[in-house]
Amino acid sequence: MFTIAFLTRRVDGMTAEEFFEHYRTTHYDLASRMPGLVSYQQAPIRHGAGGWTTPESFPDYDALSIYTFTSREAADAAFASPEGRLVDEDTGKFIDWPSVLSIAADVSQRFDGSLA
Template sequence: MHTIGFLFSRHPDMSLDEFHRHYRDVHGPIARQLPGLIEYRQHPVRETGVGDVHSHSGCGFDALSIFVFESAEAAEAAWNSPQNGPVQEDTVKMINLDTMITLPIVLRPVLTALEVPR
C-alpha cells in the first residue's frame, strides 16, 4: 500500500462553513475519481472538547485527507492522470497551499472495530 496524507487549512477567502461544505460536496466527489485510488478519507478538524487529550483549540488546520493506492506506481500514475487536473484546480480554490503539509505515511492498524469486544 502507498498512503499519503495532506494536512491543510482552508483558503483565506472561505469561511469555515463554506470550506466544510465544499470539502464534502465538491472536492470529495472530484478526488475520488483518481484512477487506482483504493481508499480516500476526509477528516475535517472539529472543535476540541471533552475527551480530547493533548489537544489545543485553534490548531491552525482545518482538515486531513488520506489517500491510499495499491503502490507508489499507482499513486504516481494517478497524480499524472487527466483526472488529477480537476482535483488540482479545485485544491487551489479551497486550500491554503502555503500551510499544507504532505505526509508520506504507513497505515498500521492496532485496533479495528471488528476486534472491539461487545
C-alpha cells in the same frame, strides 16, 4: 499499500461552512474518481473541547485528507492523470496550498474492526 495524508486549511476569506460544503461535495466527487485509488478519507479537525491534545497541535488547520493507493507508482500515476490534475486544480480554489502539510507512508499493517 501507500498512503498520503494532507493536513489542510482553508483559503483566507472562506468561512468554515463554505470550506466544508466544498470539501464534502465537489472535492470528494473529484478525488474519488482518481484512478487506482483504494480509499479516500476526509476528516474535519476537532478543535477546542472536542480535540484530543492540549494544547491543540494544529489549531489553524481545518481538515485531514487521506489517500491510499496500492503503491507509490499508483499514487504518482493517479495524481498525474486528468482526474488527478482536476483534484489539484480544485484544491487551489479552497485550500491554502502554501500551508499544506503532507506525509507519505507505506502501510505495513492495518486493522479494520467491525462497528457491528
